[in-house]
Amino acid sequence: MSRILLAPMEGLADPLMRNVLTAVGGYDWGICEFIRVTESVLPNRTFLRTCPELHNGSRTEAGTPMRVQLLGSDPHFMAANARRLVKHRPAGVDINFGCPAPTVFRHRGGSALLGEPELLHDIVSAVRAMVPADIPFTAKMRLGIADSSLAVDCAQAIEAGGADELIVHGRTKVDGYKPPARWAQIDRVRAAVNIPIIANGEVWTVDDFRRCQQESGCADIMLGRGALADPLLPRKVRGEETGGWEELLPSVAAYWLGVRQRVLPVHAGGRIKQWLMLLRRHYPQAEALYQRLRPVKAAEDIDRLLIEVGVLDAGHDILPLAA
Structure with a gap:
């Protein structure tokens, strides 16, 4: 049976969205948004704020295990933060070698490290030394920065460092999120290592899922934006x-x-509109709702509109955060 995993998505899959998506069902496990590691050991509250699931046995309210992802370029501080993190008994520890965000890239994080396989090895090796064998330890990478010429070298470095599994997003940093994802390039990486590879990128439908499996050679698939566009997709x-x-x-x-x-x-409306913009890819009703909500700014007016169209019951207790 294939495993279906929920991707870490900065600004999209926050703890609330993770609870909503995993309550719909179908996920084996997921990864929270990344925790940025610089030249310090972060306080416990940082880990707990980013992954509040740690308060619940590292599971969402629906019971789906949620792993914690670290992002950084200094092996010593990555290891020191991993040492503190594992005291919270996360469902797993993951390292981010894939984030393409310009701010992260400029500060030598995420996909910026894909030009330095030796450094990848050093980071993974240092963190591995701090993660007990009974806690799954993974990494997530893209195919490269501007091309995929070092993809195999990077994957082999991560494997040699001690990762249990590797998630590969089938795009480069320069590709960003532009289609297509090059699933066949993931297969090239898969054939060059001995640890399990999980494919990720541009899976929006059941047909995409099957083609990704076929072209990547991977049984296990991680869903990103496709998870928000169709929460029913895993099922x-x-x-x-x-x-x-x-x-x-x-x-x-x-x-x-x-x-x-x-x-x-003041910010609430933007959140639901962002999700509806993805949902409308598959659901005409989401498009209709988005068009109704688009000109509405005040959260209280959105409350009333959602009651009017039947999304909310009039008896729902709406507990707004104070301004």
């Missing part, structure tokens, strides 16, 4: 019956209610 892949948009309506309601508790009213 569709597994052949389960799903209820379409009607089944997703409670998830949309739960997300908005969670946003209202966690986000200042």
Whole structure:
């Protein structure tokens, strides 16, 4: 049976969204947003704020294990932070070698390290020494910075450093998120190492999932933006019956209610609109709702509109975060 995993997505898959998506179901495990490591050992509250699942046995409210991802370029401080992290008994530790964000790249983090396989090895090796054997230890990388010429070297360096598994996003840093993802290049990496490889990138549908498996040679697939665009996708892949948009309506309601508790009213509307922009890729009803919400700015007006269209019950307790 293939494993279906939820990708770390900065600014998209925050703890609230992780709870919503895993409640819909179908995921074996996921990775939280990255924790940036510089020249310090972070306080415990940083790990707990980024991955509040650590308070719950490193699982979402639905019970899905959530691993914690570290991002940084200094082997010593990456190891020191890993030592502190594992005291919280995370479901797993992951290292980010894939983030293409310009700010991260400029500060020699994420995908910026894909030109330095020796440094990848040193980071992985240093962190491995701090992660007990009973805690899964993985890394996530892209194919390279501007091309994939060092992809195999990077993967072999990560393997030699002691990672248990490797997730490969089938794009370079320069590619960003532009299609296509080069799944066949993931297969080239897979054939060159002896640890399991998990494929990631541009999987939006069941057909994409199957083609990614075929072209990458990987049984296990990590879903990124495709998870938000169709929260039912993991269950569709597994052949389960799903209820379409009607089944997703409670998830949309739960997300908005969670946003209202966690986000200042001035920013709340942007959050649900961001998700609807992805949902409308598969659901015409999401497009219609997005068009209704698009001109609405005030969170209280969005509350009323969602009640009017039947997403929220009039009796829902909306507990807004104070401005």
